Amino acid sequence: MEFNENQTQTTEIAEQPVSVATPELINGSHALIQSLIAEGVETIFGYPGGAIMPVYDAIYDYQEQVNHILVRHEQGAAHAAEGFARISGKVGVCLATSGPGATNLVTGIADAIIDSTPMVCIVGQVGSHLLGTDAFQETDIMGVTIPITKWNYQITNADEIPEIIAKAFYIAKSGRPGPVLIDITKDAQQKLMTKPFSHKKCEKLLSYRPRLSPKEDQVEAAAKLINEAKRPFLFFGHGVQIAGAEQELLKFIEKTDVPAASTLLGLSSVSVDHPNYVGWLGMHGNYGTNVLTNQCDLIIAIGMRFDDRVTGDLSRYAKQAKVVHIEIDPAEIDKIKKADAPVVGDAKKALEMLLPLVNENNHETWRAEFKKFDAIEDEKITQPELAPTTEKIKMAEVIRTLSDKTKGEAVIVADVGQHQMMTARYYQFKKANSFITSGGLGTMGYALPAAFGAKVGAPDREVVSIIGDGCFQMTIQELGTIAQSGLPVKIIILNNNFLGMVRQWQQLFHQKRYSFVELQNPDFITIAKGFGIDGHTCGAREDLNDSLDKMLASDKPYLLEVLVEKEENVFPMVPTGACVADIRLE
Amino acid sequence: MTTYTICVFTENTIGILNKITTIFTRRRINIDSLTVSETERKGISRFTIVIRHESREAVEKLVRQIRKVIEVLAVFGYLNDDIAYNEIAMFKISTPIGAKPLDIETINKVYKAWVVYWHLTYVIIQKTGTEEEIFEFFNYIKPHEILEFVRSGRVAVSKSPQTLVDYLPEAEWEYYM
Numbered sequence: 001m002e003f004n005e006n007q008t009q010t011t012e013i014a015e016q017p018v019s020v021a022t023p024e025l026i027n028g029s030h031a032l033i034q035s036l037i038a039e040g041v042e043t044i045f046g047y048p049g050g051a052i053m054p055v056y057d058a059i060y061d062y063q064e065q066v067n068h069i070l071v072r073h074e075q076g077a078a079h080a081a082e083g084f085a086r087i088s089g090k091v092g093v094c095l096a097t098s099g100p101g102a103t104n105l106v107t108g109i110a111d112a113i114i115d116s117t118p119m120v121c122i123v124g125q126v127g128s129h130l131l132g133t134d135a136f137q138e139t140d141i142m143g144v145t146i147p148i149t150k151w152n153y154q155i156t157n158a159d160e161i162p163e164i165i166a167k168a169f170y171i172a173k174s175g176r177p178g179p180v181l182i183d184i185t186k187d188a189q190q191k192l193m194t195k196p197f198s199h200k201k202c203e204k205l206l207s208y209r210p211r212l213s214p215k216e217d218q219v220e221a222a223a224k225l226i227n228e229a230k231r232p233f234l235f236f237g238h239g240v241q242i243a244g245a246e247q248e249l250l251k252f253i254e255k256t257d258v259p260a261a262s263t264l265l266g267l268s269s270v271s272v273d274h275p276n277y278v279g280w281l282g283m284h285g286n287y288g289t290n291v292l293t294n295q296c297d298l299i300i301a302i303g304m305r306f307d308d309r310v311t312g313d314l315s316r317y318a319k320q321a322k323v324v325h326i327e328i329d330p331a332e333i334d335k336i337k338k339a340d341a342p343v344v345g346d347a348k349k350a351l352e353m354l355l356p357l358v359n360e361n362n363h364e365t366w367r368a369e370f371k372k373f374d375a376i377e378d379e380k381i382t383q384p385e386l387a388p389t390t391e392k393i394k395m396a397e398v399i400r401t402l403s404d405k406t407k408g409e410a411v412i413v414a415d416v417g418q419h420q421m422m423t424a425r426y427y428q429f430k431k432a433n434s435f436i437t438s439g440g441l442g443t444m445g446y447a448l449p450a451a452f453g454a455k456v457g458a459p460d461r462e463v464v465s466i467i468g469d470g471c472f473q474m475t476i477q478e479l480g481t482i483a484q485s486g487l488p489v490k491i492i493i494l495n496n497n498f499l500g501m502v503r504q505w506q507q508l509f510h511q512k513r514y515s516f517v518e519l520q521n522p523d524f525i526t527i528a529k530g531f532g533i534d535g536h537t538c539g540a541r542e543d544l545n546d547s548l549d550k551m552l553a554s555d556k557p558y559l560l561e562v563l564v565e566k567e568e569n570v571f572p573m574v575p576t577g578a579c580v581a582d583i584r585l586e
Numbered sequence: 587m588t589t590y591t592i593c594v595f596t597e598n599t600i601g602i603l604n605k606i607t608t609i610f611t612r613r614r615i616n617i618d619s620l621t622v623s624e625t626e627r628k629g630i631s632r633f634t635i636v637i638r639h640e641s642r643e644a645v646e647k648l649v650r651q652i653r654k655v656i657e658v659l660a661v662f663g664y665l666n667d668d669i670a671y672n673e674i675a676m677f678k679i680s681t682p683i684g685a686k687p688l689d690i691e692t693i694n695k696v697y698k699a700w701v702v703y704w705h706l707t708y709v710i711i712q713k714t715g716t717e718e719e720i721f722e723f724f725n726y727i728k729p730h731e732i733l734e735f736v737r738s739g740r741v742a743v744s745k746s747p748q749t750l751v752d753y754l755p756e757a758e759w760e761y762y763m
Contacts, residue, residue, distance in 0.1 A: 142601055147608050151656040154600070171656060206755045207597055207659045331650040334643075 024196045028158030028189040029058035031197050032122070035165035037065050038199035041093050043084060043456055044068045045077035049097025050137055052124030054189035069456065069485065072477035074101050076449040078108020079475070082117045083453030086436045087411060087461075089244070091172050092119040092453065098126055099137030102183070103144065107443055109179045110148040114440030115265065116238060118177035120168045128156040128185040141183050150178030158191045162199040170202035175210025176329040177242060210328065214345030214353060222300075222324040222341040223357035226256060229298035231366050233321070234258045235281060235310075238265035238439070239303015239328060245348035246270070246432040249302065252351050257363045259370055261289040263304045265439040268429035272408065278370040282310040283574045284421040287381075287583060288373030290574060293318050294581040295369075299337075302326045303347040306336035307440065316579035326350045380585045381571050386426070392565040393541050395419055395494050398548075399426035402464065402492070405548055410462040411436065411454050415447035415471035418500035421570045423466045445474025448491065452478060455487045462490070462552070469495040469521050479531040482557045490551050491535075493524055493561045496568070504569045528559040535559030587638040589618075590645050591664045591671065591742045594633035595753060597657040598624055605655050606633060613648060615639065619673070619739030625750055628760040630659065636740045660753040664744060671742035675720045676702075677711045680731035688730065697723045708733055 026034070032055055036044070046068055048056040059068050071077040074096045081092025092112075096105055102123040112119045126135040145152050151171045155164055161184075168180040226232060234256075240249050246269050253260050253270070259278045260270055270277045279286030281293070290312075293299070299321045304310070311317040314336065325332075325339035326347055333342040343350050385396035399422055402410075408430035414423040414437040429435060436454055438446040451465035472493050482489050499517040506514050528535040535558060538547035544562070551560040572583045596602050603622060610617055618636040625632045639645050649663045677699075681688060688709065693699050699713035713723050720737060 143604065146601070146605050147612060205656070208656045209755065329654070331647070331654050333650075335647055335650075 025192045025194070026197050027054070027058075027192050028155075028161055028184065029054040030061075031158060031161040031193055032165065032184070032189070033058050033062050033066065034197055035162045035199045036093065037062065038162075039165065039169045039201070040090070042067055044093045044095050045071055045080040045084070045453065046095030047071055047074050047077060047097070047101060049101045049124065051098035051126055051186050052095065052101070052189070054186065055095065055122070055124065055184075068095075069481065071449065072480045073475070074104030075107055075445070076452075076475055076478040076481060078105045078119070078121065079111070079443070079446050079449035080453030080456070080478075080481070081119050081121075082108060082112050082115075082446075083413060083436055083450030084457040085112075085118050085177075085453075086450070086457075087433065087454040088457035089242075090118075090457070091169055092117070093122070094119070095122050097124045097137065098141070099139045101137075102141040103139055105181075106144065106148065107441075109145060109181065111438050111441040111443045111446065112179040113148050113150065115438065116177050116242060117179065118172040119179040120165075120172050121179060121181045123181065123183050124189070125154065125183045125185045127187045129187070131185070141181065145181045148179070149181045152181040152183070154183040154185070155188050156185045158188050158193045159195060161188070161193070162197065163202075166200060166202040167205065170205070171208065175208075211330070211344050212328075212346040212349050214326075214343045214350045216353070218341065218343045219350065219353045220357060222326070222343050223354055225298055225322055225324055225341050226300060226354075227359045229322075231296045232256070232258045232298040232300055232363070233292065233296035234260040234300040234302065235263065235304055236260060236266045236269055236302045237263040237304025239326075239347045240266060240269045241433055243303065243328075243347035243349075245303070245346075245351055248348055248351035248355065250274075252355055252358070255355065255360055256358050257361045257367070258300065259363065259367045261285070263307070263310055263439075264424055264437065265435075266304065267424055268434040269432055271430045272428045273430060276367065278367070279374075280424060282307070283312070284425065284570050284572065286374070287377040287572050287585065288370040290572070290580040290583045291373060292369060294320065294579070296321050298322050298324065300324045300326070301337075302351070303328070305329075305332045308336075311336065312574045312578050312580045316581070318580075326354075377572065377585070388565075390565055393538070393544060393562055394565050394568055395422040396426045397541070398492065398494060398544065398562050398564070399423050399466065400428075401544055402548055403427045405552060406462055406464065410434065410464050411458060413437065413447045413451035413454055413463065413465040415465070415467040416442045416444045417468045417471060418496075418504065418568075418570050419466050419468045419471075419494040421501075422494075425570075444468075444471045447471060448475045449478045449481070451489050451491070452482050452485070452487065455489045456485075459487070464490040464492060466492050466494065468500060469493055469497060469519060469524075470499045472524070473521075476527065479528060479533055479559075483531045483533050487557065488555050489557050490554070491557070491559045492551070493559065494564050495521065495524070495561055496564050496566050497521060498566060500568075501570070503567070507567070507569070509575070524559065524561045533557045533559055535561065537561040537563065539563040587640055588642070589636060589638050589666055591666070591669055591740060592633075592635040592637065592645075592649060592652070593662045593664065593742065593744070594635065594652055595625065595659045595661070595750070596631050596633065596655070597659065598629050598631040599657055602631065602655075602657050603633075605657065606635075606652060609648065609651050609655070610635075610637070613644070615644075615648065619737070621739045621741055627750060627754070630750075630754070634739070634741050659755065662744065662753075664742065668746075669742040669744050671740050672714055672716060673720065673740050674738040675713045675715075675723075676734075676736050677713065677724075677727055677732060678708055678734035679711060679727060680708050680733050682707055686730070693727075697726060699723055
């Protein structure tokens with residue numbers, strides 16, 4: 001938000017006790033930046049404004065240590081910080097001013113809490129003497145963010161800064177990660193600390209003690225169920241990637257020979273090539289994984305939370321199966337699905353402890369059952385999608401061609417809607433930690449800034465974002481951020497001139513009453529060029545190969561718009577309220 | 587509907603009440619009564635929250651969500667049998683000249699309630715007891731005009747022999763006073 005000169009600002013600046021400064025004492029803003037540096041922060045996504053100006057003045061002095069990236073809207077900062085955090089495993093940091101600056105972060109914060117993404121948001125606040133007076137750009141951001149942060153805190157005293165920042169990073173990163181918001185009043189930024197600055201990392205807190213190592217008896221009980229099961233079925237979620245437990249998961253799968261399916265956010269943790277990988281779960285997941293959920297005798301759920309998009313109608317969900325639930329957040333145990341053997345702890349630790357206790361096994365016959373369903377799905381859906389007879393290009397072929405060209409090893413950032421589900425279905429993930437999308441919140445507009453954040457966090461990897469024409473226009477302004485950085489983020493718009501997923505639901509469940517889903521779009525390529533970003537449109541199947549090659553070959557940001565079939569539907573589909581076993585193929 | 591008493595021990599910080607109550611609001615659970623005060627240990631607040639709910643499972647889930655609040659040190663959900671509990675009620679009773687006088691002896695001996703303030707035209711009576719005892723007295727005193735009535739909400743202590751410090755993470759906890 002723009003800085004607005006007003007009476008208060010001038011008075012505050014005049015009150016600064018500059019004259020009594022002793023050399024070793026620094027002000028709150030410098031303390032903040034030094035604390036961030038001490039926490040290992042190298043990148044900040046932010047946007048300046050009145051109540052955060054002292055911090056911006058301080059950042060000016062630290063440009064060699066901290067790379068501040070100026071976004072075009074605070075929501076972009078939040079999603080970029082999420083993308084950065086998801087790919088790097090580090091805490092994403094964003095900085096914004098008070099009032100609208102802070103409220104613009106809210107969608108990103110809500111996204112981060114539901115997708116367990118570590119983030120520290122630092123926002124300015126009006127001077128402490130103005131709190132509660134409806135001062136210019138004053139919002140009770142503490143009150144606003146209580147339900148969507150893992151922790152929030154208001155700093156009104158410069159001396160608190162190092163300790164609170166250390167605590168913020170510890171809380172954001174440890175246990176089940178999540179967003180932390182720190183609200184700093186302008187006077188706390190300006191005033192000198194009364195003691196010399198020192199930053200000590202936070203390693204534990206009295207009131208917050210996440211359990212990393214599960215209890216042995218829980219692990220033993222889980223192992224017993226796993227060893228007894230005839231038709232065990234493993235579900236892995238985001239928790240595996242967060243814990244960095246991919247190797248342990250692989251060892252576990254190979255020793256027990258269980259079939260393994262992914263949640264949306266678990267995708268890429270196990271390669272699609274792995275013989276035990278049977279697909280993904282949920283509303284638009286695979287046929288076999290959904291149907292056989294209701295035929296297995298044990299679910300081994302690791303780092304996942306039985307989202308309603310995974311379970312469908314809960315009263316008809318896996319009633320026959322026992323459940324082993326490995327999960328770091330104790331509040332997730334029994335929240336949706338009752339666990340017969342809960343294991344509270346970090347996925348990596350839990351798998352390490354479980355591994356020696358489980359028997360080597362052979363579940364080939366059981367695993368073969370998935371293949372029968374795969375064959376049906378392949379014939380009815382996958383093949384027609386990948387080799388369509390339609391005149392227009394279909395989303396699936398774009399994704400699969402991209403998958404082939406990038407050998408399944410790119411970082412894929414999908415936005416929200418049909419293109420997201422198509423990406424999850426048709427990109428063949430072969431490398432761990434490669435899929436970023438807004439799963440829990442379903443935030444349209446997530447992908448462009450998140451892809452940029454991911455590229456900042458993993459500059460050596462190819463980052464491709466897959467975005468719908470509706471989503472793209474929600475955070476289109478971040479093209480400016482990408483252009484200014486020059487980072488080669490690749491952007492694919494799958495343009496069907498519709499809010500496709502809503503249209504699909506209107507077609508299937510609302511008698512084709514297409515209520516406000518058709519879009520008259522701008523010329524995306526002209527817009528990109530206006531931002532200084534190269535791009536072109538691909539409208540014909542025979543140009544798709546070359547188009548993707550051209551995009552991938554570019555060492556600059558690049559926008560590829562693909563004109564796709566207007567009214568295609570994502571199948572299979574478990575309609576809301578249906579049972580997973582009643583998944584529809586058409 | 588079963589009555590549950592939820593005791594929450596937290597760090598005594600600004601805004602913690604909001605962080606606790608929003609967990610109830612989001613799940614559409616109404617709070618019957620709520621009291622907060624500092625415990626015998628410095629810097630630790632104790633919330634006593636009374637709710638009525640049909641599902642024990644839902645209350646257990648609620649308790650686990652409250653535990654997630656960073657400032658929360660411990661949470662316990664109790665049934666009435668698990669705790670000793672009481673509350674205080676105050677009644678402002680009209681005593682106009684010429685009206686039937688209050689039977690102070692019955693009020694004291696039968697209802698264990700005490701007049702704590704006398705005025706020319708009214709008295710203030712304080713009654714400690716369970717919700718039921720308070721309403722019994724309420725019904726007794728009702729024929730006299732009740733000008734004001736207030737209940738403190740429940741305070742409760744578990745019947746288990748443990749002390750507060752047993753619930754808390756290991757640390758040096760200074761006494762309150």
